[in-house]
Amino acid sequence: MKPLIPAALPAAHPARRSPTRFLLRGLAALLSMACALASAPAGAQGVPAGETTATPKILRYAFRAAETGFDPAQISDVYSKTVAAGIFDAPLRYEYHTHPAKLRPNVLVAMPEVSADFKTLTFELKPGIYFADDEAFKGKKRELTAADYIYSIKRHYDPQWKSPNLYLLENVKILGLSELRAEVMKAKKPFTYDRPVEGLQQLDRYRFQVKLGLGDPRFVYQFADAGFLGAVAREVVEFYGDRVMEHPVGTNAWRLADWRRSSRILLDKNPNYREEHYDESPPTDNPVLAAQVQALQGRRLPMVDRVEISIIEENQPRWLSFVGLETELILELPFDFAGIATPNNHLAPNLAKRGVQMTRFTYPEVAFSYFNMDDPTVGGYTPDKVALRRAISLATDIGKQIRLARRGQAVAAQGPIAPGTYGYDPAYKSEMSEFNLAKAQALLDLYGYVDADGDGWRDMPDGSPLQLEYASQPDSTSRQLIELWQKGMDALKVRIRFKIAKFPENLKSANAAKLQMWGVSWVATTPDSDTFLALGDGAAKGKSNKARFDLPAFNALYRQQRAMPDGPERIAVMREAQRLLIAYMPYKMEVHRIFTDLAQPWVKGYNRHVFQKDFWKYVDIDTDALKAAQP
Structure with a gap:
């Protein structure tokens, strides 16, 4: 498909080889990976907030299965939701390096007010948050408002979209919405978004309230899932109609620059992204990562310029792409190569010597x-x-x-x-x-x-x-x-x-x-x-x-x-x-x-948070170390 938005960056890193070449290297590359991985200088090369580098920073990795699309009302697979989480904003998010998981405001001025019976949740948005520019907005800058979250929640009740996550909302019975859905289905009429319902109320431009029939002490967690309850603009849905899966437009750090279905996904920085700075607590169980996190404090987000995701279903080429320096990360190291990369569940000495970073975790x-x-x-x-x-x-x-x-x-x-x-x-x-x-x-x-x-x-x-x-x-x-x-x-x-x-x-x-x-x-x-x-x-x-x-x-x-x-x-x-x-x-x-994730030496600040899918804006690329690693 053609780019949805003109790409602001070159199609490939000027110092890198074509990503198709790793397919030709064969099994011999596995035996010579020590030679393929070059040494990288220790320490991150920080760039002060607001400054740019001459060489675009590109974060590359691969999914091991194909995506389905990028509309929060229609997706449920982890691959599509990961991309959606980078494009759309949920009201809440998780602290990136904190375990056990801890919620914090994302686009809210503070954590939502939750009633003692867990049946009423009140949210207040920060003003001045804007959607990425899109043709649907007819040249106007479009601010995120409380109405966008009300609309986005209602979309899951619209039979047109066949939401696979509707059960999460119906479980708590948002007052009036299930009845509205049943009514339009019986009448075989379009969903009536403008009809007020008791369970979703806009209090003013930036405040909205959710009222439940059944109190759920843990329902607030759903508002940290941008691939489910990320804010979608009504104008975008009405402009693209049935093609909205191909045209995600959100307020988060990224915008979809190019999508070749089941092959490649390119995301560029959203020029309208709000001024947000790195403010994450260092982990307590990883001194190396903690030092990286400390060095990133105060940096303007996002720190990389582009995210390039390939779909590589076969394990060997996905592994070879990492060994051949074609990708910055290999997430969920294929089990076939665990004995080579992580013998006895420890990072192989030759990889450790060259600064490759390992994150090991039991998936929830x-x-x-x-x-x-x-x-x-x-x-x-x-x-x-x-x-x-x-x-x-x-x-x-x-x-x-x-x-x-x-x-x-x-x-x-x-x-x-x-x-x-x-x-x-x-x-x-x-x-x-x-x-x-x-x-x-x-x-x-x-x-x-x-x-x-x-x-x-x-x-x-x-x-x-x-x-x-x-x-x-x-x-x-x-x-x-x-x-x-x-x-x-x-x-x-x-x-x-x-x-x-x-x-x-x-x-x-x-x-x-x-x-x-x-x-x-x-x-x-x-x-x-x-x-x-x-x-x-x-x-x-x-x-x-x-x-x-x-x-x-x-x-x-x-x-x-x-x-x-x-x-x-x-x-x-x-x-x-x-x-x-x-x-x-x-x-x-x-x-x-x-699972085990591996990161190249020039990747700084990467960690695996199993619930915070939007990790791209919290990592940086040390461009000097990257250049030194090129053959």
């Missing part, structure tokens, strides 16, 4: 395979259907998956709740991680899944063929995972075939309930485990709940824990809800992955 996510509960083969709530899913789970060797496909970079999941979120208990154990082929075979025998026609494969209890279909992606890790699935089902004498497509295609099919089984992961966007229990919420079928599980007993527990303050009573309810998910097995929860 769970990787799972789901069963479509509406599917006639694997779905349903009767004992025979539950037995089939449990048998498939028992025949899946998670220990082998961790050792082989994930190279030891994961821990077995005992349930949906992930590390780094409230409610996770590392001592909790369940049948979810059990591998027991004999028990699996006995379950299938007991419920009539036997070889009825003598062909060596199990059939359904009615004698019809038992056939599983598992969706996956064409990357190397996915291929290794489905090989393990094939071996497990062969041992169980259950037929399985695989449907391979790219991630955006599978996501679209999953949302439309067209997949029988799919292996994917779910990532927390807040430091609370509610998002993982939402995987079983009947009201979120086709959204977070890809399995389309709908059990009244679970739904009641899910809603009960939402309204409870944190404490032992809430933990007990969450544990019971988790037990039902394990018992009915709509999901085979597999692992919580452990």
